[in-house]
């Protein structure tokens with residue numbers, strides 16, 4: 001059997017639920033929200049978010065667009081295939097993406113910030129290759145507007161959480177502004193996990209950490225997302241009506257010397273006869289930024305674990321390099337076609353030679 005073999009979820013641990021409206025209301029509610037946020041982000045690194053202000057109707061619309069997109073004929077989806085985009089945008093059918101060397105079993109459409117390509121500037125920083133236009137399915141006239149609108153709303157929500165996290169960590173509310181104002185790195189994935197026969201393994205997406213600042217997941221009614229809350233212990237994060245799942249990603253672990261936890265998570269494939277749709281949004285820092293290391297209050301420093309060192313996944317504090325590393329590894333076909341000069345080389349070596 002491949003990939004995930006023993007998913008014994010730990011039902012004794014329940015992910016916390018945070019209400020963002022409490023942060024806005026101020027006073028005691030705000031202080032309690034900040035305490036709960038600090039705890040959630042330190043311990044599990046995952047929580048449910050309610051009171052976020054994103055209308056249910058908009059969440060339904062994006063899931064509907066997603067369902068319509070995945071229902072298109074293979075040929076229509078392939079017209080926007082990622083292999084046509086040097087900027088890693090577009091559609092991938094099942095089995096094209098890898099996590100820790102194992103094939104994931106999900107189809108997905110990747111959409112980023114809609115910005116002009118900088119590809120021809122080969123003298124520039126190598127991460128500039130990530131910037132460029134998206135690909136849009138011709139058959140779905142409302143797709144582009146709904147997806148970009150949802151992306152903007154979610155960016156606002158996560159920027160707010162970043163401000164709250166800054167306060168919760170004893171920092172100025174705007175401490176992350178220099179690394180995420182104006183042109184944060186945005187990536188939105190529409191994802192469909194088809195059922196899989198157990199003999200094929202159950203890896204919807206394999207165990208991983210997200211590489212940006214904060215991630216947010218909108219789920220349909222199907223479970224499958226699991227969080228490693230202690231070594232080898234997987235806590236289920238099933239869908240909750242009206243709530244998003246939010247999680248800490250690697251750049252915040254780096255910025256806090258490991259006080260904030262970028263938890264490992266995975267998705268187990270649905271049982272035969274079922275499928276699961278999710279929309280995942282990844283807020284990264286500006287690609288031209290260097291991630292700062294924060295000066296935490298002594299009480300928090302005492303509980304700092306240090307950044308997890310994973311030889312398979314070196315962390316770069318240069319944001320653009322970290323993002324490019326992730327994309328090259330997840331999409332070897334796109335890397336081979338457009339970025340062969342970077343494949344199989346340490347990115348830091350490439351930068352040093354430029």
Ligand SMILES: O=C(O)CCC(=O)C(=O)O
Pocket residue numbers: 189191205210217219225265266267278279280
């Ligand atoms: O589909 C999900 O629920 C989570 C997806 C995920 O973790 C990812 O794409 O990084």
Ligand SMILES: [Fe+2]
Pocket residue numbers: 208209210215265
């Ligand atoms: Fe993830």
